[in-house]
Amino acid sequence: MKLNWQNTRVLLLLSVVLIWSLPGHAIAAAxxxxxxxxxxxxxxxxxxxxxxxxxxxxxxxxxxxxxxxxxxxxxxxxxxxxxxxxxxxxxxxxxxxxxxxxxxxxxxxxxxxxxxxxxxxxxxxxVPSGSVSRxxxxxxxxxxxxxxxxxxxxxxxxxxxxxxxxxxxxxxxxxxxxxxxxxxxxxxxxxxxxLDMAAPLRGMKLAAYHKTWSYFFNRFGLDVVGYVEPKPGIEPSPQDIRSLTAAMVRAKADLIIHAPVYNPKLPQAVARQVSEQLGSPVKVLKLPAHVGGVREVKNYFDLFPYVIGALIKAVK
The missing domain is CATH 3.40.50.1980 (Nitrogenase molybdenum iron protein domain)
Structure with a gap:
């Protein structure tokens, strides 16, 4: 039988289908x-x-x-x-x-x-030491x-x-x-x-909402002076707010950071009080703590340049 191009093409396609249908040739699922x-x-x-x-x-x-x-x-x-x-x-x-x-x-x-x-x-x-209670x-x-x-x-x-x-x-x-x-x-x-990018931030004093950033501070050399949430998961009391305000004023810390999940209302209230006492603006900055926390952070390698860049921009 004389084969034309169409017949040859059909035979090739059938051969491919047959080969991939044999055991050992299945396409592995992810x-x-x-x-x-x-x-x-x-x-x-x-x-x-x-x-x-x-x-x-x-x-x-x-x-x-x-x-x-x-x-x-x-x-x-x-x-x-x-x-x-x-x-x-x-x-x-x-x-x-x-x-x-x-x-x-x-x-x-x-x-x-x-x-x-x-x-x-x-x-x-x-890691907590001693007795742990609610x-x-x-x-x-x-x-x-x-x-x-x-x-x-x-x-x-x-x-x-x-x-x-x-x-x-x-x-x-x-x-x-x-x-x-x-x-x-x-x-x-x-x-x-x-680390080179974050060099201007080394020794910078700031406050945070929650102990989200301890590893970041430790690696990049920032100094946290206090937390809006002094005990994890517990709303701060008026005394807690006064203590944080005093700590920020003493350290002349003019930035409070928080992850997107936390309501900025309390940090903003603290920032206003500190600003009044320092006589200069105090900023509140939302920072992503995870991949996908903001649109720009699409993978793990995006996270650190974004956070460092946002911090540098905030203190300029």
């Missing part, structure tokens, strides 16, 4: 990863690339540690289909325990290969969970996620390992640049 924060899934995407799909219940403008409500059915559906769940740990995402239990997915149960505690091995700040507020008994606001901690988190990915998909180990190594290399290259 691994489904759910994480308690946008930062965690952003790092997972850096390592997994197109071999993973990622989801977090919260946008970057919210704060997972503040969630105390029941988990939503849509979250449960995602977790029930997940190959991996990445937790913040340090009791910051206690709601995730209910989510994982309700999902009834053995792949992500604690102890399973698809269960990852991203905080493992992180040098944790502000009078201290909603204190984190295992320490401050905002560890990804120190970019060097992202390397530890990447290693934890890498171990999980290799455990659930060993055939992709070389791919994941290369991507994790590249991610950590880029962190090592970026941090000195960010």
């Amino acid at each position: 691994l489904r990863i759910v994480g308690s924060s946008t930062d965690l899934i952003a790092i997972a995407k850096e390592i997994g690339k197109d071999r993973v799909s990622v989801y977090s219940p919260f946008p970057g403008s919210q704060e997972p540690e503040l969630w105390v409500e029941e988990v939503f059915p849509s979250w449960i559906v995602k977790a029930s289909r997940a190959d991996m769940y990445i937790r913040i740990g340090l009791f910051a995402d206690v709601w995730a325990e209910a989510l994982i239990a309700d999902a009834r997915n053995p792949r992500i149960d604690p102890g399973a290969p698809g269960y990852v505690d991203a905080s493992a091995g992180v040098g944790v700040l502000e 009078s201290l507020g909603e204190i984190h008994i295992q320490g401050n969970p905002h560890y990804l606001l120190d970019p060097f901690n992202a390397k530890t988190v990447a290693d934890n996620i890498l171990r999980g990915l290799v455990a659930i998909s060993p055939q992709d180990a070389a791919f994941f390992e290369a991507n994790a190594a590249d991610f950590k290399r880029r962190i090592d290259e970026a941090v000195p640049q960010w």
Whole structure:
């Protein structure tokens, strides 16, 4: 039979379909990863690339540690289909325990290969000592969970996620390992640049709403003189406001920062009082604490230049 171009084209297409329908030639589905924060899934995407799909219940403008409500059915559906769940740990995402239990997915149960505690091995700040009681507020008994606001901690988190990915998909180990190594290399290259960028801020005195920024302050050398919320999760009393105002006046601190999730009303009230006593303006600045907290912060490497740049602009 004489073959023309159309016949040849049809035969080629049928051959391709036949080859890809054979065992061992199926197109692998992306691994489904759910994480308690946008930062965690952003790092997972850096390592997994197109071999993973990622989801977090919260946008970057919210704060997972503040969630105390029941988990939503849509979250449960995602977790029930997940190959991996990445937790913040340090009791910051206690709601995730209910989510994982309700999902009834053995792949992500604690102890399973698809269960990852991203905080493992992180040098944790502000671990409470002595007796801990409710009078201290909603204190984190295992320490401050905002560890990804120190970019060097992202390397530890990447290693934890890498171990999980290799455990659930060993055939992709070389791919994941290369991507994790590249991610950590880029962190090592970026941090000195960010430190140089933040040099004008070193020693700067400021106040914050919540202890969101301890790791950032520690890495970049800023000095917090007090908090609008002196006890986590507890509204400040009039005496607390007076104490913070006095501390800011003594230090001549003229900036209060807060994450998007917090209402600026109290910081603005404090700023007015401090401004009256200093005789100069005191600014209140909203800063993203997570990937996606503002439109411009699309990935983990966007977060630090944005925050540093916003701080520098605020103090000019």
